[in-house]
Amino acid sequence: MKKSLLIEPNGWPCELQSCPAGLFLFGETLGFKSEYNLEPPYVVESGEVFWGGTNNDMDRALLLVQPCRVKWQVRA
Numbered sequence: 001m002k003k004s005l006l007i008e009p010n011g012w013p014c015e016l017q018s019c020p021a022g023l024f025l026f027g028e029t030l031g032f033k034s035e036y037n038l039e040p041p042y043v044v045e046s047g048e049v050f051w052g053g054t055n056n057d058m059d060r061a062l063l064l065v066q067p068c069r070v071k072w073q074v075r076a
Contacts, residue, residue: 002075010069016041016052017061023068026052031065 007023007030016024021035023044029052030044041050041060054060 004073004075006071006073007068008071010067013064013066015061016063016065019065019067023070024065025068026050026063026065030068 007025009025010020010022016026016033019033021033024031024033024041029050031041031050032044033041042048043050050060052060052063052065054063
């Protein structure tokens with residue numbers, strides 16, 4: 001039995017400011033948004049603050065992102 005960890009879409013794309021806490025995808029970048037709104041979102045791979053090519057909080061909040069969830073896939 002082989003297990004794979006999948007990251008799959010969870011709902012529809014939305015603005016980052018409306019994205020629920022957890023993982024999100026922006027292009028090829030996997031990010032993480034905390035449930036605490038004062039904390040900035042982070043890039044999962046590097047741990048750096050996620051900016052998505054913007055240079056201010058307002059523009060970043062308006063970026064269109066895809067909320068994601070983690071799911072195990074079991075194969076024989």
